[in-house]
Amino acid sequence: MDALNFVFPNDLHVHWSMMIVLYPYLTGLVDGSFIVAALYYVFGVKSLKPLSRFSLVFALAFLSCAMFPLMMHLGRPERNQNMMITPSPTSAMSGAGFIFTVAIVLIGLIVLLVYRPTLVNLRLKSKGVMKILYRVLTMDSTNLSPESLELDRKIIKFLVAIGIPVATVLHGYVGFLFGGVKANPSWSTPLMPVIFLFSACVSGISALVLAYIVIKKLTNQPVDLACVRTCINILAGFFILAFSFEMLEVFSHSYLRTWYHHAVEGLLNGPLLYSFWVWQVVICSVLPLLLLGWLCLFKLRASVFKFFAATVSIMLLLQVLLMRWNVVIGGQLMSKSTRGYTQFHPEWFDKEGIITVIVLMGLPFIVLFILSKIFPLWLEEEKASS
Amino acid sequence: MGKPDAGLDKERRAFIKKVLNGTVAGSLLLVIPMPIGAATPEIKEQIPGIRGKKWDMAHKRFAFIVDITLCIGCGSCCVADRLEYNVPAGYYRTWVERYLKDFNDNVYVDSPNGGFDGYQTPRADIDVEVRDTFFVPKLCNMCKEPPCVQVCPVGATFKTPDGFILVDAARCVGCAYCIQACPYSSRYLDPFTRTAEKCTWCYHRVRKGLLPICVNVCPTKARKFGDLNDKNSEVYKLLHEHEVLTVLKKDMGTYPALYYKGLRREVV
Numbered sequence: 001m002d003a004l005n006f007v008f009p010n011d012l013h014v015h016w017s018m019m020i021v022l023y024p025y026l027t028g029l030v031d032g033s034f035i036v037a038a039l040y041y042v043f044g045v046k047s048l049k050p051l052s053r054f055s056l057v058f059a060l061a062f063l064s065c066a067m068f069p070l071m072m073h074l075g076r077p078e079r080n081q082n083m084m085i086t087p088s089p090t091s092a093m094s095g096a097g098f099i100f101t102v103a104i105v106l107i108g109l110i111v112l113l114v115y116r117p118t119l120v121n122l123r124l125k126s127k128g129v130m131k132i133l134y135r136v137l138t139m140d141s142t143n144l145s146p147e148s149l150e151l152d153r154k155i156i157k158f159l160v161a162i163g164i165p166v167a168t169v170l171h172g173y174v175g176f177l178f179g180g181v182k183a184n185p186s187w188s189t190p191l192m193p194v195i196f197l198f199s200a201c202v203s204g205i206s207a208l209v210l211a212y213i214v215i216k217k218l219t220n221q222p223v224d225l226a227c228v229r230t231c232i233n234i235l236a237g238f239f240i241l242a243f244s245f246e247m248l249e250v251f252s253h254s255y256l257r258t259w260y261h262h263a264v265e266g267l268l269n270g271p272l273l274y275s276f277w278v279w280q281v282v283i284c285s286v287l288p289l290l291l292l293g294w295l296c297l298f299k300l301r302a303s304v305f306k307f308f309a310a311t312v313s314i315m316l317l318l319q320v321l322l323m324r325w326n327v328v329i330g331g332q333l334m335s336k337s338t339r340g341y342t343q344f345h346p347e348w349f350d351k352e353g354i355i356t357v358i359v360l361m362g363l364p365f366i367v368l369f370i371l372s373k374i375f376p377l378w379l380e381e382e383k384a385s386s
Numbered sequence: 387m388g389k390p391d392a393g394l395d396k397e398r399r400a401f402i403k404k405v406l407n408g409t410v411a412g413s414l415l416l417v418i419p420m421p422i423g424a425a426t427p428e429i430k431e432q433i434p435g436i437r438g439k440k441w442d443m444a445h446k447r448f449a450f451i452v453d454i455t456l457c458i459g460c461g462s463c464c465v466a467d468r469l470e471y472n473v474p475a476g477y478y479r480t481w482v483e484r485y486l487k488d489f490n491d492n493v494y495v496d497s498p499n500g501g502f503d504g505y506q507t508p509r510a511d512i513d514v515e516v517r518d519t520f521f522v523p524k525l526c527n528m529c530k531e532p533p534c535v536q537v538c539p540v541g542a543t544f545k546t547p548d549g550f551i552l553v554d555a556a557r558c559v560g561c562a563y564c565i566q567a568c569p570y571s572s573r574y575l576d577p578f579t580r581t582a583e584k585c586t587w588c589y590h591r592v593r594k595g596l597l598p599i600c601v602n603v604c605p606t607k608a609r610k611f612g613d614l615n616d617k618n619s620e621v622y623k624l625l626h627e628h629e630v631l632t633v634l635k636k637d638m639g640t641y642p643a644l645y646y647k648g649l650r651r652e653v654v
Contacts, residue, residue: 016562
């Protein structure tokens, strides 16, 4: 160890570990997929129709699992309800439970209303438990008159419109949890919520594109190329914003050369040299940016386009995961002594270990699978069954 | 043969009587209430104006001063603190840092085991000509604007009216947000209770008119504690005379109630 390296004795422990990397990652996926739904239902981007329903169910599946990493992280998870019962108004964290509840109720309502005609039809066709379930989900209404459907459409548009600020707050707020910590120079920047928000949009849209292409490939169904093209164009836009803000944060401080820069440059060029500069910036940002430019600006064959759309999505999903890692864990590697760095070694079988990460990342897909049995994900399936 | 036996019987009887008397007397001691003062002599009041007076918390304004020029790095404060609170190994309510400076202005800092063992030998891992060396004890800064209290989502970390920042372990959810927010790294998550812990400036002792344990044991009086409203207190005098006192990380805007006398610019 470098003789000049000094870490405050209590800074040897990385208190926010992989669970806190996972939490913003999951909520980010929710935000991004909700953006796709909002573009279709509020802003009328018609080419996104094939993904309109999937994006909502996808968001619901991931949101329903987003709180598990937080629960795993808490030292006393049995007291988690204290955040709702005795919230401290000065704390940025005390809003988490409320914002989360609003978001999940809202997305749940939107899903129920979007699926109402489908659920009514399924209710009429199904038997036994499923019939009771559909009856509950349709709130015992079978009214599919043009007037009621028009009312539904208006309510959906209204709810999704409300959902945009809710989703923005849900994730911008996660960024603020870090941006509001003045004790950590690599976190305390007003840009943090913005960076988190745009990278959330990137990860969510990437996840949707990848899931759409993979599911369609596995089920031997045709991919709607116009829809994927629109997604890739939107993805490129959001990624340019996300990456620009990430770099703006680094370069503006490196130009200003204040104490902030001197504290953080050692971190970025030292313990985070590979995970930040090599992996996050060069491999998972610059390369996808070039790929996105190629995909957006050139006319490519369908098979080539699909392959590279999926590839760029995987790279961007990794980029956002690395960004979360570098912010959350990377930020804690620097001691508040600003004289040295601690180390983080992920454990396999720890409460917040790698196995837990794998289980918690798999959980939303299981929920998505179960939800897909209740809510048909694709419009074509519905048409075929009716 | 009969005589010795009779003598033995008498001795036995006398012994049994003594045992019985002792048992009865001992049992009575446990039952009859005794004045506490008779068993444990009261420790002399160390902070004047607390005992025997109705506790008016809002009127007290405590301050802690560490005199860097007096600290010898013996680690007594760390030992006393660990014993007082049964702090688990690897976690620190208070610690002492050792600063070394060479002739090229390189600053070497270390704090092995938080200074618990005392700095009895020179640093073995550096081979430089040392120009200057000093020790810096660290503890909770008891900020007037504490970031830990601000960020606690459940109000488990709170500020008492007399300026102490405490943790209610029965309410803490163990989210560690306060640990992230503390610029001085004075907090840790107790591995056994899984709640946040920190230095309390020995609130339980202060409420009884006693000095914090680390102040009590410091052999060179490098640690000083008192009420700033008491014009006779050492802390009042130090803060109102021509001494140069400063706080840690002033730019954080936390307004600590922990001051350092003779603090060097190298100290973070």
